[in-house]
Amino acid sequence: MNALPDRYASDDLVLGEPGDGRNLARRLSKRYAARITGAFVVPGREGRFAPLPDDLPDALAGALRARGIDQLYSHQAEAWQATRAGAHVAIVTPTASGKSLCYTLPVVAAAMQDHAKALYLFPTKALAQDQVAELLELNQAGALGVKAFTFDGDTPGDARQAIRLHGDIVVSNPDMLHQGILPHHTKWAQFFENLRYVVIDEVHTYRGVFGSHVANVIRRLKRVCAFYGVNPQFILCSATIGNPQEHAEALIEDAVTAITESGAPTGDKHVLLWNPPVVNPDLGLRASARSQTNRIARLAIKSGMKTLVFAQSRSMVEVLTKYLKDVFDHDPRKRPRIRAYRGGYLPKERRAAERAMREGSIDGIVSTSALELGVDIGSLDAVVLNGYPGSVAATWQRFGRAGRRQQSALGVLVASSDPLDQYLVRHPEFFQGATPEHARIQPDQPLILLDHIRCAAFELPFTGDEMFGTEVATPWLDLLAEEGVLHREGDRWEWIADSYPAIAVSLRSVADGNFVVVDRTDGRQTIIAEVDYSAAAVTLYEGAIHMVQSLPYQVEKLDWEGRKAYVTRTNADYYTDAIDYTKLKVLDCFDSSHAGCGHAHHGEVHVVRRVPGYKKIRFYSHENIGYGPVNLPDQELHTTAVWWQLPQMVLEAAFEQRQQALDGFLGAACALHIVATVAVMAEARDLQKAVGSGDGAWFASTDLRGRGQLRGSDGQPAALAPGAPFTPTVYLYDAFPGGIGHSEPLFRRREDLLAQSVSLIERCDCRAGCPACVGPVLAADESAPSLPSASPDGLDATTPKALALRVLALLVAL
């Protein structure tokens, strides 16, 4: 029935007058009341302005006026005053509030007046290029004579020397600073001697492992600056997070002045939470988020609203783009109105999409999180999220893309069938009232710290009791001397090895080289896309349909070692979806102890992610029309973990069925993961959980019904023979090659973690379990009537929440 034409998207909902979020929100709410589980308005605000500062150089003021800027927003003026007063500054205002002017003004003024230099760091090359384009326009408008360049892996060798010597503003990224600039700092001597400002934009993206690395790169930067006798001022910018000032201070390890009140005017924003309608009441099946997203986007575009659709995966971007193109771009003689935007396109193609969007020649753009950051694509009226992006902060960052103009905008979050999405739309108050997530980093994580002390020792010798960040470096240096890379002479440690340590340290953990996609249709040899290493196994297997700008290509040959996929154009009426799973094996147990009736351990483990096959899914009808095998090397991770086990006897006494014990372990894993993540201040993605057999014979995952499903070592759903051994184990492991050192502190706090997990579940307001404690549960579980106390062993004792508590109780010390 999905294949039927969409008769509900009737054009009577299309607005007559163009682009008004309030009206479309109202019409949608009226027509689809049953699907809207939450609606709220984020009120706009009047702009607050300040005159251009008197101490701004005349030529710069002139350049601003020539570009139509006669006054500043209040936060821009505050930033000017704070930076001129010499403070480190953090600017925390929404997307599109004119953040870049906050640092452009002091930096350009200092370059003009004192020939002071500035280093800009952006998380991506695309943002760096945007920034240089903007600086060049300002420079031209006032003939300011300020030279700005990007410096990254794409910068040609012969241009590098000129940039080092003549660049007033060098725009780069943390990876390049780490591998290309700091280890060659003597070539940049002139630049460093005159360095006054370091600008770090999008600091909310520097969290977890990546953020911990970046904080250490900043330590190295400050150390090199001290060698050249400078102490630059930091200007940091962040999107809204729960702890912007704390995070900025943690990154640069110094006090910052935070500017958090935006003076930029915004229109009202109308936000709808949208749950697809139930299409099969018997099975509780809902229509797909994709169909709903498609419908809402179509209405918004037909109503003349510039619309941005966020999808969770690259293939979903392509599918949604195709659907919208089928409606709006069926006439090839007309200019295209719909475009896709995602990582993996060539830079040229992305620039073209950005430009077309800014110029207003595109009406709809479908993107992955690539557009969450400050890529300039001009004004938007509506944002539709196809699925929950995983955090409240990211949701608001995406909605922040709409409503640049002073007119009301629309934001719709369409829930997918993912249990977390379903939980959220059932609890809009959680979404609306929650403070955005906190960004956490742990720069003193031992392995990360050791890597960067290694790099720092290469850059400049350590002497005496030198500190690195908050640690005395000596014990770390001794360790490196033992390894043979440093040589100690008196109180100096000098680099002695014939190696370049920064090359071996990736700030973004696993970055094993991108894959290029080569089109071989009709004897061509054209590179049409790039795919990063982590996505290659699930998108470029032989047989995969790889979509580029919604044109399907089929992968004919994958050269894994050479990092190349060869594709040809195809007219397939289906797309492909990889099946993947994770399993885990214990290699070495460092330490063990009793944990209630069971045991706790920590040690080294081997984690394997495998893609055994893929599904073929027909466009529109989404029926599964076949499977294909995939033969690829496993993605392996050698890391450290902490794990808990209960003996089979204990479980058999405590649970009537093995399924219940398994569900209990999955729920306990979820609670332990939440508690442990907080305990070691990790990013949720840096610490992972798994439930499997103690001997690696099987592992378990939560299926679509929210229940544990066993899978054998081949990844196929399996059932245990009644007599087979049954020792379910819950693992928490570092999702970081070589381990990140979480397991040891977690093992030390094992009793505390269990107690906290019990308390987390007990105190949770939910009845049967929810993503905030034991993981997402089915609506059926949640709404089942609470049984009277007359039934002590009744249904209540088998809710996911109760089962998890039972497992934890067995692990808590007697």
Added chain:
Amino acid sequence: MPPELRRLLQRHAQLKRGLTMVPSSCDRDVPGIELSPGLRYTEAFADWLVPPRIIDAGFARMDPVHHDRLLHFDTETTGLAGGTGTRAFMIGAADWQEGRLRIRQLTITTMAAEAAMLRAFAEWLDEDTVLVSYNGKCYDAPLLATRYRLARLPNPLAGRGHLDLLHPVRRHWKHQWPNCRLATAERQLLGVVREDDLPGAEAPAAWLTYLRGGSARNLRRVAAHNAQDLKSLAGVLLHMATLQEA
């Protein structure tokens, strides 16, 4: 640092790979006189060809130059990784003294002596010096520039004329010879055949072994290798200058 943490870090550093213990040796003889603590100096004369008074450097698109002004130089370094972590532990230089080739070498036996070595080498240069090297423009000169910068000393190589023979040799013979390394050039042009030559790639280990208390034998072979490089450098330059006349 707690011991468990230390163990974890050691495991990850894969100490097994790095733990090559250097046996301490009684052969600790580094030739030369000690100019200052840790800095050794040797000087030798070689009767090796006879230079014309004025050398035609047209093959390298440079003006003719009096042979008194030439300073042939070559460094021995701790590796090829590049960046701020690679250093020279030996600097050799050759110049013409009354028709004979004088070969001077500076070797450091401690890290701390590096600054003294850099100062001593700087004194060998003056405003008129024309440097002669083999791939020195891309390798030795930038490496020394980095070392002078790190020692906070002015770079004496900056602004000096520099005749890098690699490029003219390549232009002439890249199609005739299997490669254009100095060892190939000296064999083809000067008929030099080295005996018991320590390959350049083993120089870092030779010095490191000595630094860690091991034998000085290979370090002396590095010095011999360096001296032969300097002689060949002078010879190749003279050969190329005559080539021009022909």
